[in-house]
Amino acid sequence: MIQNPSLPLLLQMKNIRKNFGATLALDEVDFDLKKGEVHALIGENGAGKSTLVKILSGALRADKGKMSLENVSYSPSSPLDGRRRGVSMIYQELNLAPHLTVEENIMLGKELHSWGFLRQREIREKVREALEFVHHPEISLDIPVGKLSIGARQVVEIARALMSRASVLIMDEPTSSLSQEDSDLLFQIIRRLKEQGVSIIYISHFLEEVQEIADRFTVLRDGKTVGSGEMKNVSLEELIQMMVGQKVDEMFPRIEHEVGDLLLSLDKLKGKKMHAEVNLSLHRGEVVGLAGLIGAGRTELMRTIFGLDAVVNGSVKVASVSTPIGSPWLRIRQGMGYLSEDRQGEGLALSCSLADNLTLSHFNPYSRFGFLGLKKRREAIQGWIQRMKIKARDSDQAVLSLSGGNQQKVALARLLHQEADILLLDEPTRGIDVASKSQIYEWIGQLASLGKTILFVSSYFPELLGICDRIAIFHRGRLVDIRDYSDWTAQNMMAAATTGRVV
DSSP states (O other): OOOOTTOOEEEEEEEEEEEETTEEEEEEEEEEEETTOEEEEEOOTTSSHHHHHHHHHTSSOOSEEEEEETTEEOOOSSHHHHHHTTEEEEOSSOOOOTTSBHHHHHHTTOOOEETTEEOHHHHHHHHHHHHHHTTOTTSOTTSBGGGSOHHHHHHHHHHHHHHTTOSEEEEESTTTTOOHHHHHHHHHHHHHHHHTTOEEEEEOSOHHHHHHHOSEEEEEETTEEEEEEEGGGOOHHHHHHHHHSSOOOOSSOOOOOOOOSEEEEEEEEEETTOSSOEEEEEETTOEEEEEEOTTSSHHHHHHHHHTSSOEEEEEEEETTEEESSOOHHHHHHTTEEEEOSOIIIIIOOTTSBHHHHHHTTOOGGGEETTEEOHHHHHHHHHHHHHHHTOOOSOTTSBGGGSOHHHHHHHHHHHHHHTTOSEEEEESTTTTOOHHHHHHHHHHHHHHHHTTOEEEEEOSOHHHHHHHOSEEEEEETTEEEEEEEGGGOOHHHHHHHHHHSOOO
């Protein structure tokens, strides 16, 4: 992508410093943004990216440093003040009102009215135009946002930000819940915004897409700027090395493991929210991937297996024991663990501590005569924090205050702590930095080598091809085909996912 060096400077952040108690989150960070460019902000979880853009948006105040926007001093008192000045942010964890409709969310705070009455026809027309612009006119204006899929909610969030006519648009992991097709459409939207002079700060752990869409980059590590420049002049390997401080030689480590006896069998299984029956068998020590577009039925299958959605037909067999009606607690007792794609909505108890979240599904090691041994639990949790490389102050820290990537590590650690034999992982690397992704891939391989069974949903085909033994493709709620990973390519996987036909 060609960047015009003569583009005028729009935003400057100089010597930004931010402390959270004894933790130094940002240490004299400099950042600038030109008019009509895409500037990628890159770094591991906990590197300071979210803190920097929260200061820019007005959600946080810097302890030190100055900002200017269009050569005018800029110090927003709140996100609303930031939006009024033309800075709008789309958070990774979406900031929508689930009980309000799509139309109400998009126009929230920007309602058109005259003499105390809403100009309803004009409002609906503007909302339709926004959804057309993001290539999703099929989304109903009257449906509550809480009933939409994660991907559809993200589309609504983008449409909402565009309604504010921002001059600076901050996108935090905007494709983390999108299919490849929707990601391509998003890139088209970004290019159209650039043509209109909108400047975009783009945060993503998908470095391949960053290379495709960004003009310049800045890398943060441990709260400091460790690299910046034009994207066309840097390689993927160099970006990774700047992020982690060392080379990541093998992104998808394959650990030798043997496939054993049949452990989980789905016989004509159909859940309340599934569109078609599914037959699927998984063996001990096997990693099976589920690929498909958003809404293809992968998450609905996982929720039905775990008992979150009711079974209307067929059965789930665990170790040859058929259980037509299940519940999450029954599944946990059967040795099953579920990692939800909606980390904050249902995967974690955000106001509770790291220790509580990690042990909620398995208190047995610390309970005696109905009492919980807190000291024993605290010592065990400290070991998990070190093993999972969770960046936290201590085990009593509220999960809400952790970065998105560290929250995901806590959610995954809970399954490992409960010693699940069958792990249902729905988008486990969503919002995770490159080094942590590689670590999770290694853990999955190690778990398989211990005889664990992993069912792995992902919209990122390279990771499925990199770590799975078999891959199943879903299309419009139907399992199209399942093959050995070596029989798939990214091209025929995409073809099957988008058309339902196997090449």
